[in-house]
Every structure is written in C-alpha cells, then in structure tokens.
Amino acid sequence: xxxxAPDRQSVTKRSPYTRAEIDDLVAYVASLGPGPPIPDVHNxxxxxxxxxxxxxxxxxxxxxxxGNGGALSVGRxxxxxxxxxxxxxxxxxxxxxxxxxxxxxxxxxxxQVNSIVRYVEYLKKPQDPGGxxxxxxxxxxxxxxxxxxxxxxxxxxxxxxxxxxxxxxxPE
Amino acid sequence: MIVRRIVRWFDExxxxxxxxxxxxxxxxxxxxxxxxxxxxxxxxxxLILTGVYLTFFFTPGTKEVVxxxxxxxxxxxxxxxxxxxxxxxxxxxxxxxxxxxxHHWAALIFVGSIIAHLxxxxxxxxxxxxxxxxxxxxxxxxxxxIANGFTGYSLPDDQLSGTGLRIMYSVVISVPVVxxxxxxxxxxxxxxxxxxxxxxxxxxxxxxxxAIAILLSAHLAILVRQKHTQFRGPARKERNVVxxxxxxxxxxxxxxxxxxxxxxxxLLGGLAQINPVWIWGPFQPAAVSAGSQPDWYVGWLxxxxxxxxxxxxxxxxxxxxxxFFSGVLLPGITFMxxxxxxxxxxxxxxENREEHHLLDRPRDRPVRTAIGVGALAFYAVLFxxxxxxxxxxxxxxxxxxxxxxxxxxxxxxxxxxxxxxYRLCKELAARSPTAGEPEAPAGAELVVRSPxxxxxxxxxxxxxx
Amino acid sequence: xxxxxxxxxxxxxxxxxxxxxxxxxxxxxGLAVTYWFGGQEQIEGSLLAVALxxxxxxxxxxxxxxxxxxxxxxxxxxxxxxxxxxAAFAADFEQGEGWLSRRGFLLKMLGLAGGAIGIAxxxxxxxxxxxxxxxxxxTKWRRGSLVVDEQGEPVAVDTLDVGxxxxxxxxxxxxxEDSQTILIRLSREDVVTRPGRELWGPEGYVGFSKVCTHAGxxxxxxxxxxxxxxxxxxQSTFSVPxxxxxxxxxxxxxxxxxxxxxxxxxxxxxxSDYTEPVGPGFWDRGT
Numbered sequence: 018x019x020x021x022a023p024d025r026q027s028v029t030k031r032s033p034y035t036r037a038e039i040d041d042l043v044a045y046v047a048s049l050g051p052g053p054p055i056p057d058v059h060n061x062x063x064x065x066x067x068x069x070x071x072x073x074x075x076x077x078x079x080x081x082x083x084g085n086g087g088a089l090s091v092g093r094x095x096x097x098x099x100x101x102x103x104x105x106x107x108x109x110x111x112x113x114x115x116x117x118x119x120x121x122x123x124x125x126x127x128x129q130v131n132s133i134v135r136y137v138e139y140l141k142k143p144q145d146p147g148g149x150x151x152x153x154x155x156x157x158x159x160x161x162x163x164x165x166x167x168x169x170x171x172x173x174x175x176x177x178x179x180x181x182x183x184x185x186x187x188p189e
Numbered sequence: 190m191i192v193r194r195i196v197r198w199f200d201e202x203x204x205x206x207x208x209x210x211x212x213x214x215x216x217x218x219x220x221x222x223x224x225x226x227x228x229x230x231x232x233x234x235x236l237i238l239t240g241v242y243l244t245f246f247f248t249p250g251t252k253e254v255v256x257x258x259x260x261x262x263x264x265x266x267x268x269x270x271x272x273x274x275x276x277x278x279x280x281x282x283x284x285x286x287x288x289x290x291x292h293h294w295a296a297l298i299f300v301g302s303i304i305a306h307l308x309x310x311x312x313x314x315x316x317x318x319x320x321x322x323x324x325x326x327x328x329x330x331x332x333x334x335i336a337n338g339f340t341g342y343s344l345p346d347d348q349l350s351g352t353g354l355r356i357m358y359s360v361v362i363s364v365p366v367v368x369x370x371x372x373x374x375x376x377x378x379x380x381x382x383x384x385x386x387x388x389x390x391x392x393x394x395x396x397x398x399x400a401i402a403i404l405l406s407a408h409l410a411i412l413v414r415q416k417h418t419q420f421r422g423p424a425r426k427e428r429n430v431v432x433x434x435x436x437x438x439x440x441x442x443x444x445x446x447x448x449x450x451x452x453x454x455x456l457l458g459g460l461a462q463i464n465p466v467w468i469w470g471p472f473q474p475a476a477v478s479a480g481s482q483p484d485w486y487v488g489w490l491x492x493x494x495x496x497x498x499x500x501x502x503x504x505x506x507x508x509x510x511x512x513f514f515s516g517v518l519l520p521g522i523t524f525m526x527x528x529x530x531x532x533x534x535x536x537x538x539x540e541n542r543e544e545h546h547l548l549d550r551p552r553d554r555p556v557r558t559a560i561g562v563g564a565l566a567f568y569a570v571l572f573x574x575x576x577x578x579x580x581x582x583x584x585x586x587x588x589x590x591x592x593x594x595x596x597x598x599x600x601x602x603x604x605x606x607x608x609x610x611y612r613l614c615k616e617l618a619a620r621s622p623t624a625g626e627p628e629a630p631a632g633a634e635l636v637v638r639s640p641x642x643x644x645x646x647x648x649x650x651x652x653x654x
Numbered sequence: 655x656x657x658x659x660x661x662x663x664x665x666x667x668x669x670x671x672x673x674x675x676x677x678x679x680x681x682x683x684g685l686a687v688t689y690w691f692g693g694q695e696q697i698e699g700s701l702l703a704v705a706l707x708x709x710x711x712x713x714x715x716x717x718x719x720x721x722x723x724x725x726x727x728x729x730x731x732x733x734x735x736x737x738x739x740x741a742a743f744a745a746d747f748e749q750g751e752g753w754l755s756r757r758g759f760l761l762k763m764l765g766l767a768g769g770a771i772g773i774a775x776x777x778x779x780x781x782x783x784x785x786x787x788x789x790x791x792x793t794k795w796r797r798g799s800l801v802v803d804e805q806g807e808p809v810a811v812d813t814l815d816v817g818x819x820x821x822x823x824x825x826x827x828x829x830x831e832d833s834q835t836i837l838i839r840l841s842r843e844d845v846v847t848r849p850g851r852e853l854w855g856p857e858g859y860v861g862f863s864k865v866c867t868h869a870g871x872x873x874x875x876x877x878x879x880x881x882x883x884x885x886x887x888x889q890s891t892f893s894v895p896x897x898x899x900x901x902x903x904x905x906x907x908x909x910x911x912x913x914x915x916x917x918x919x920x921x922x923x924x925x926s927d928y929t930e931p932v933g934p935g936f937w938d939r940g941t
Contacts, residue, residue: 026585069262073348073470074804074821077478078874078886082348082469087479088578089877090884090891090902092587095479113817116877118838121815139262146279147290147462148696155349157576159463160485163297167453168305171228171298172221174449178442178714179221216728283693291699319733352871355831356887359869359934362790369790369936373783379790380831380870384783416730430728438724441717448710452703459699474831475804475821475864477872479886494869495888499906501935510935511904512869546730578889588889589902 026093027115053122056107061128068136071129075120076137083153084140089116099141103134213436218419222309227443228302231450232295233401239292240394246282248274249344249390251383260467268346268471271386275345275466291458296338298454300486303331311530311561313548315418318541321531323411326404328527333401335486340393342464342484346386349464351472352481355380356494360516365509381474420548427546480579485572492574493519496596523568552621555614563607570599667719671712678708790939791931793863794833795912799824801837801861801922809922811857814839819876821864824924832932834864835912836883837922838876838894847897847911854913859922861912862898863932866890868905870934883909907935 020027032039046052073082079095081087086097093116098106107130113119120130143153151158200206217223251269258264258273259280268276278285307327310316316324339357343350358380361372377384416430425431433439457463469478483491493515502509526533534557535541551558573580574595581588681704688697735743754761801809802825809822814837822837823830838860845855854860862883864872871887876894882901883892890905892898898909910932913925931939 065262066265069470070266073478074473074476077348077470077476078872079479081480082478085480086582087875087886088581088588089875090587090880090882091589092581092585093877093880094582094585095875113815113878116879118819118876118878119815119817121818123810123813123815124818124820136262143468144260145462145465146286146695147465148460148699150462150465153465153468154579155480156464156482156484157488157579159461160297160488162457162461163294163485164301167294167298167457168228168301170453171302171450172225172305174453175221175224175228175446178446178718179219179224214726214728216724216726219725283689284695284698287695287698287702290695352887355871356869362934362936365937369786369938373786373789374779375782377783382783415733416728424725424727428730430730431725433724434722434726438717438721441713441721445710445713445717448706448713452706452710455699455706456703457699459696459703474829475823475834475872475874477874477886479875481871481886491888494904497904499890499900499904501906503940506940507937508935508939509937510939511906512934515904516869544733578886592889592903 053111056104056111056127056130058103058107058131058134061131063128063131063133063135065132065135065139067129068132068134068139071125071133072136072140076133079117083143084137085153098137101137103138106134106137107131212413213434215413215435216416216430216432217435217439218417218425218430218432220420222313223417224443224446225302225306225309227446228450229299229306230405231447232299232302232454233405234447235295235451235454236292236299237398239288239295240398242288243278243292244394246274246278246285247271247344247390249387251346251381251386263467263471266471269386271344271346272466272471275347279467287455287458290461290463291454293342293463294457294461295454296341297463297485298450300331300334300338303327303334304486307331308561308565312551312558313418313420314545314554314557315548316531317535317545318531319415319544320411320418321535323408323415324531325528326408326411328524330401330404330408331527332524333397333404337393337397337401338484338486340389340397343389344386344393345464345466346472347464347466348469348472348476348478349466349481351381351474352477353483353487354385355474356512356516360512363510363513364517365507365513368513381472416546418546418548420550425547427544430546480582482575482579488575489568489571490516490520490575492571492577492595495577495592496571496574496599498596550618552614552617555611555618558614559607559611562610563603566603566606567599570595570602574599663719667715671715671720674708674712674715676708678705678712681705681708790832790933790936793824793927793932794827794830795824795835795924795927797924797926799924801825801835801914801924802828804828809837811859811916811920811922813922814859816841816858817878819878821872821874822861832865834872835861836864836873836876837861840881840895845895847895851897851911851913853915853925854911856914856916856922859914860894861914861924862892862894862909863912863928864909865933866905867900867907867909867932867934868903873909 034042043055047054079087079089080098084098087095089095095117101109109117110120110125110130110133125133143150151162196206248270250271253267254270254273255265255267256263256273256276258277260276263276275289278289280286310324310327339353343354358372358376361375362368364371373379375385375388376382377388417432419425419430419432422431433442470476482488494512497511497515499511500514501511532541549557574592577591577595578588580586581591681701685698685701685705688694688701734740801822803809803813804821804823806825806828808825809820814820816839819836819838822835823833827833839858840855840860841858843858844852845858845860846852847855847860862873864874866873866885866887868885868888868890871885873883873885873890873892875884875886876882877884881894883894883898884890885892885903885905888904890903891901892905892909893901896908897911900906900908910928910930912928915923915925917923
C-alpha cells in the first residue's frame with residue numbers, strides 16, 4: 018500500500034512502519050467497526066489430512082498442487098506459497114486479496130482454515146523420497162532432464178564407444 | 190571343450206551351426222549414430238524388467254479404499270486401490286520407489302531415443318528403397334511407444350493423469366459421428382467411469398508390449414536381411430558393408446551400451462524424483478492443479494490444444510468441436526505425413542527407382558534437411574506452448590501474451606528455421622565436397638564373404654566395378 | 655602400430671576392465687547390504703548405476719581395445735531374387751493360385767463366410783459400454799436439488815461472502831463428474847447474467863457448470879477482481895457477469911448456468927437441471 022499500479026499484480030514492498038506502529042494502526046482501524054480478527058492458526062489445531070483434501074479441492078487450481086503458484090489472466094499471478102507465514106496464509110484465505118476469492122466464516126470453519134494452513138506449511142518442505150525434487154514443477158522439468166541429461170549422456174556415451182575418427186583410420 | 194559339446198548337441202538337433210556362423214560373421218557398419226536405435230531397444234528391455242516387477246505390486250482399478258500406509262498427509266484419506274498401491278510401492282515396498290522411478294525415466298528416454306533414431310534415419314535418407322517398409326514399422330513403433338507411455342502414467346490414478354484422461358475423453362467425443370459411442374465403449378460410459386483404468390492396465394502390460402515386441406522383431410529381421418546402411422568412406426560402396434563383425438566385437442560393444450543405458454536409468458531413478466503422485470493427490474473429478482502438463486512426448490498435443498483459438502464448425506444441429514482439430518486432425522496429419530514420407534520423397538526425387546545403401550550427409554540434401562528441421566521447429570513450438578502457464582508464472586509474463594506470441598511463432602519459426610537450414614546446408618556442402626572415390630586402403634586386412642557364402646582372406650581387395 | 659605399443663595398450667585395457675568388473679562386484683555387495691538394512695532410494699539407485707556402469711565400461715574396453723577391429727567387408731547380394739528364382743516361385747505359386755482362379759464361385763462363398771464371421775466377431779465390442787442415449791444431455795441436478803459443498807454440507811444464503819467461490823454438487827450426488835458446479839457470490843442483490851435468467855441469480859449467487867466446454871477440465875480458478883473464471887488446462891477464460899461467456903482461449907461456448915433459488919429455510923436449491931448439455935462439444939450436441 019498504496020497500490021500505485023492497481024492494474025498490475027501488486028508486489029510486496031518494505032514497510033516504513035515498525036511492528037509497534039503497525040499494531041497501533043490495526044488497533045485504531047479495528048475500533049472503527051467490526052471486522053475479522055487476525056486468525057489464530059493454532060486454535061483449534063489444524064489437521065494435516067483434512068488440510069490436504071481441502072487444499073487440493075480449493076487451492077491447487079490456482080496455487081498448484083505443490084504450492085508453486087500459477088498464472089492467472091493477463092499477467093496476474095497466484096503467487097508461490099513457499100514464502101508465506103501461517104498467519105499470512107490464513108489471512109489471505111479469509112480476506113481474498115487481489116484476484117483470490119474470499120473464503121469467509123460461512124465457507125470454512127476456523128478448524129478448516131487451520132488445517133489448510135498446516136498443509137501449506139508441509140508443502141514448504143514436503144517429503145522427497147525420490148531424490149532431487151526438480152522444483153516439483155512436473156512433467157516439463159522431468160522431460161527436460163530425461164532428454165538433456167539422460168539422453169544427452171547416452172549420446173555422449175555412444176560417441177565414446179564409437180568415435181567417428183575410427184572409420185577414417187586405415188587399420189594396420 | 191564344454192562349449193564344443195553344447196554346440197554339437199544343438200547342431201545335431203537344429204542344424205544350427207551353419208546358420209549361426211553366418212549370423213556371427215555379419216558385418217555392422219561403425220558410426221555412433223547407428224547406435225541410437227539400440228538406445229531405444231535397451232530402454233524397452235529395461236521397461237520390461239522394471240515393469241514386470243511393478244506388476245507384482247500394482248493393483249489396477251477404481252475400488253475405493255482408505256489409505257493406511259506410511260505417507261502421513263494421506264492417512265485416513267479414501268482413494269482408489271490403484272492409487273493406494275502406487276503409494277504402497279513408493280513408501281512401503283523396499284526398493285519399490287527406485288524401480289518405479291527407473292521405469293518412468295526409462296519410458297521418457299525410450300520415446301526420446303526412438304525420435305533421435307528417427308531423426309538419424311530421416312536426415313541420412315536411410316528410409317529410401319528398399320527400407321520403406323522398415324520405416325513404416327518404425328513409425329508404428331513410435332506410435333505404440335507413445336500410447337504405452339500415456340496408458341502407463343494414467344495407471345496410478347493420480348490427479349495429474351486423471352486430468353489428462355478427461356482431456357482424452359473430450360478429444361474422443363469430438364470425433365464426428367462416432368466420437369461419443371467410441372468414448373462410451375472405451376471408458377464404459379460417461380467420464381470417468383470404473384472401467385478405463387483396468388482396461389488401460391491390460392493395454393499397457395500386454396497388448397502394446399506384445400505388439401512392440403512383434404514389430405521390433407520384424408524391424409530387426411528386416412535390418413538383418415537388408416543389411417545396415419553406411420556412410421560413404423574408404424572401401425564403402427553401395428554393394429558392400431564395412432565394419433565390425435557381430436561376434437565378438439559388436440556383441441561386446443552393444444552389451445556395454447545396454448549396461449550404460451541401464452546405468453543412466455538407474456542413476457536417474459535413484460537421484461531424481463519423478464511423478465511424485467503423493468503431491469498431486471488422488472484423482473478427483475472436480476479438482477485440478479495449476480501447471481498441469483502431460484509427459485514430454487505428449488506436450489506437442491497439449492500445446493496444440495492451447496494454441497488453437499476458439500474456432501469450431503457448427504451446422505444443422507451438428508458440430509465438429511474445437512478439440513477435434515487440435516487433438517485429432519493435427520496428430521492424424523502428423524503421422525500420415527510420417528508414414529508417407531519415403532513415398533512422397535521418392536516420387537519427387539525419382540530416387541525410388543533403385544536401392545540406396547549409402548547414406549546422405551544431411552548437408553548434401555538441403556531440401557529434405559530444411560523440411561526436417563522446419564518440422565522439428567514446429568513441434569518444438571507446440572511443446573513450448575504446452576507449458577505456457579508455467580512459462581508465464583516463472584518469468585512473470587502474461588500467459589495471454591505468451592499464447593499469442595506462440596500462435597504467430599508456430600508459423601514464423603519453422604519457416605525461418607527451414608530457410609536458415611537450407612542456406613547452411615548449401616554453405617557447408619560447398620565447403621566440403623563428398624568423400625572421394627571408394628577405395629580400400631593399401632595393405633588392408635580384409636575378410637570378404639562371397640555371395641555363395643564362403644569366407645576368403647584377401648590381401649588386396651578386388652576392385653568391383 | 656608396433657607390437658610393443660599394442661601389447662601395452664592391451665595390458666592397460668585389461669587392467670581397466672578388471673578394475674571395472676571389480677567395482678561392479680563391490681557395488682553389488684553394497685546393494686545387497688543396503689537392501690538388507692531397509693533400503694534407501696538414492697543409495698540403491700547410485701549403487702545400481704555404479705554396478706551397471708562398471709559392466710558397461712568393461713565390455714566397451716574389451717570391444718575397443720582387446721577384440722579384432724576389422725574393418726571387415728561383407729558383400730551385399732542383390733535383394734531382388736534372380737530371374738530363375740522368380741520364375742520358379744511363380745511356377746510353384748501357380749500350382750495353388752491357378753486352381754484358385756478357376757474356382758471363382760468357391761472363392762466368393764469363402765469371402766462371404768469370412769466377412770460374415772469377421773463382422774459377427776466384432777459384436778462383443780458393443781458390450782464394452784452402454785448406449786450413450788441422453789447421458790451427455792443431463793446431469794444429476796433436478797428441480798429442488800439441495801446445493802451441498804464437497805463435504806456434503808448444505809449451502810445457505812450466508813455460506814459465501816461476496817467475492818467467494820466454492821465447488822458444489824446436488825445432494826446425494828457428491829463427486830459426480832458432470833454435476834460439478836462452481837458457485838460464486840457476486841453481490842448481495844439478485845444477479846441477472848442474461849435475458850431470461852432473471853430468477854437464476856438469487857442474492858448474488860450464480861452457479862456455472864465447472865466442466866470446461868473446451869476439453870472438460872474443472873474450471874477452478876475464479877479471479878475475484880476480474881470476475882472471470884479461468885481454466886488451468888488450456889487457459890479458456892469466461893466472464894462471469896455475462897453468463898460465463900468465453901473471452902480468451904480455445905473454448906467456444908459459455909459455461910452453462912445452473913438456475914438457482916433460495917428456499918424457505920434460506921438454503922440454496924436448483925430450479926432445474928442445466929438447460930443445455932454441460933462440458934465439451936460433440937457431434938449431436940445441437941440436436
């Protein structure tokens with residue numbers, strides 16, 4: 018804030034206020050009228066499995082199953098979730114910033130929101146038993162690795178096995 | 190001496206010694222690019238080995254079960270038994286994940302090496318008479334490999350492949366007149382139904398591999414019968430083959446290559462994660478993930494579906510919907526052209542009047558090479574288009590803009606690539622005329638096999654007219 | 655090259671090969687040990703690669719340095735058969751073919767038999783799936799169907815905030831693919847997207863089929879500021895206030911809108927099924 022280019026995706030800027038000043042501003046605005054409080058992401062405690070199901074049903078379409086984010090129309094972006102704090106995630110769900118829909122109290126209970134928060138936390142460091150995660154981007158990176166690294170290495174190996182110079186040299 | 194006894198035992202019963210001797214002495218020309226087909230062959234072997242292992246643990250089918258394995262985020266979640274069995278293989282079967290990953294990496298390399306091999310055949314003109322038949326068998330093998338890849342990665346019933354199945358269903362129903370019936374028969378009803386995964390399982394482990402094995406055998410048999418082509422060079426003529434013998438040298442080389450192919454697949458399978466189905470989640474008909482792409486060899490079709498603007502035909506209550514043009518017509522024309530190419534070129538160049546066993550250098554055939562490069566560029570643009578949303582997200586550019594740019598590129602880039610390739614070929618050909626008269630180097634130790642079948646050591650090779 | 659150099663080369667190649675095979679043996683033992691103690695994917699893959707690579711390296715060393723290189727020459731016979739062979743083949747084939755050409759009637763009967771049995775053999779294909787009938791023209795939504803979320807909870811007038819979006823189904827038909835609906839709240843007042851749809855958008859709620867009219871993917875991205883639905887598969891974009899009219903991408907048709915109403919208890923229900931087939935197009939769609 019203020020958003021100097023409202024027709025483009027808003028970017029995070031450094032705040033000129035201290036934490037204490039922000040808390041004071043929040044308290045003042047809250048005194049002017051009713052509004053949702055800052056979500057408590059620990060009570061009630063979120064459930065990882067429920068969070069996964071809710072996330073895949075409601076969030077993955079924009080933010081991708083791995084939380085990498087995704088493209089929206091005309092240059093907008095559903096951002097990656099890997100840098101969001103649990104409170105930021107819960108706040109975004111409740112307020113629907115930018116192009117994000119609003120998931121209010123009638124849509125998700127606090128328990129459900131906290132479950133989603135828990136799953137998003139998990140996505141920051143998911144299990145990668147298979148090795149290098151390649152950014153969890155999907156078949157594009159997998160295909161590039163298979164062709165450039167796998168097939169590339171094999172073509173180099175075939176050249177090593179059968180160097181082209183071999184056929185030019187007359188045998189002794 | 191044991192070997193002698195064994196050989197005699199078989200020969201008494203099969204009369205094999207004569208035939209095997211001919212086979213052992215077969216000459217294989219030496220060039221690294223001739224080994225690309227073997228890369229495909231050995232990837233196939235690895236797929237069979239790892240695939241059989243996986244069939245011992247995989248359970249096809251959509252029956253709902255509740256997950257109770259060691260992957261915590263999905264504990265207690267209900268899913269199909271197919272998905273559950275893949276989670277079990279990945280988390281609870283020792284070495285299961287490595288086998289599964291080797292299998293999937295090998296599949297990506299399998300299709301890649303077929304295409305690399307196809308490119309070598311194309312750019313060197315090896316498809317010309319008498320090898321048109323083998324070319325068509327090869328194109329069919331490519332088709333079967335892609336089909337098996339698609340059916341294979343759809344088996345785990347994860348969200349990503351399920352999305353792909355929905356798109357496939359829509360492409361099938363877009364076919365005029367018979368589309369809807371075809372989809373209902375293949376899938377057993379409306380999407381998603383309960384049948385398609387078990388049917389894909391049978392197709393994937395039995396029908397297509399058997400077809401590949403049969404066609405591959407024919408492919409190799411024809412190769413043996415017609416003998417391999419070779420580049421021009423010292424002593425190499427249309428009427429001979431120069432190189433190493435099948436036994437023992439070629440055998441050792443090719444065995445070595447097999448182990449290296451396996452090694453590369455094993456390294457990737459252990460170190461690079463592929464298709465983490467637990468992140469995509471079990472398939473649900475109303476869910477989808479941003480950044481959904483098919484495996485790379487289907488990427489060109491995905492790009493085609495994304496690039497074609499909202500055009501379709503509608504008249505008299507009937508319609509030919511949009512996905513028909515991008516999903517059926519485009520690949521149909523692609524493969525028709527592939528099949529027909531030897532005959533198209535042969536008609537045009539009149540080269541189909543005689544046999545060709547000596548290969549072209551790509552630079553000596555600028556028109557063919559330019560067309561080939563242009564075609565590759567076309568499919569490359571389509572492949573890039575298949576990832577337009579990932580590109581947009583990664584580079585902070587509008588996906589609408591990228592799509593429009595790629596729509597234009599689809600025509601501009603191949604034309605430019607073909608043009609520049611043509612010029613480059615002409616330039617390179619002018620700088621290096623073809624290799625000189627085929628003559629054996631003096632003093633060469635040559636073993637010559639006569640048409641009657643005998644082997645003759647010659648000091649000086651006979652000059653054949 | 656002279657014999658001494660050759661001998662030294664061969665010795666080097668031999669020791670390299672032996673070393674490679676030795677490494678293979680060690681790596682294989684390592685594999686067995688890893689497996690015995692519980693297994694670990696990265697170690698398994700790497701050791702397997704080393705074991706196989708050792709074998710590969712050894713065989714290639716043998717092929718390149720220890721086995722006869724040639725080059726050897728083999729003549730190509732002419733592929734077409736000689737004239738005598740062709741004539742002999744023609745004569746032998748004539749034996750059967752000549753007989754055949756004189757039995758036209760029998761051949762025709764064989765053709766009839768073969769054709770008929772071939773066609774009959776195709777009939778079991780019919781059992782693979784049901785007659786499509788009206789399946790693609792109807793969903794599970796009916797007049798009065800209660801709108802429920804993916805947990806089965808009924809959707810009430812205060813379920814969604816303005817700017818909210820949710821996937822819903824008709825009660826009793828959760829996760830039925832063709833009935834999936836994206837429910838969006840545009841405002842607090844009734845919304846009219848097109849003429850004739852005055853009653854379809856009570857209290858700001860509009861419902862559209864979530865099955866993309868291009869290739870069937872769930873149109874899950876609701877962009878609240880643009881009021882546009884975006885399909886992640888091929889980027890078809892639909893303008894919600896205009897009745898989900900396509901504005902970009904390959905989709906050619908609007909997402910069908912579900913006529914909604916609010917019942918006496920404040921619950922959302924459908925007025926009827928969708929008034930047109932949902933999802934991608936097909937040959938008979940317009941009939």
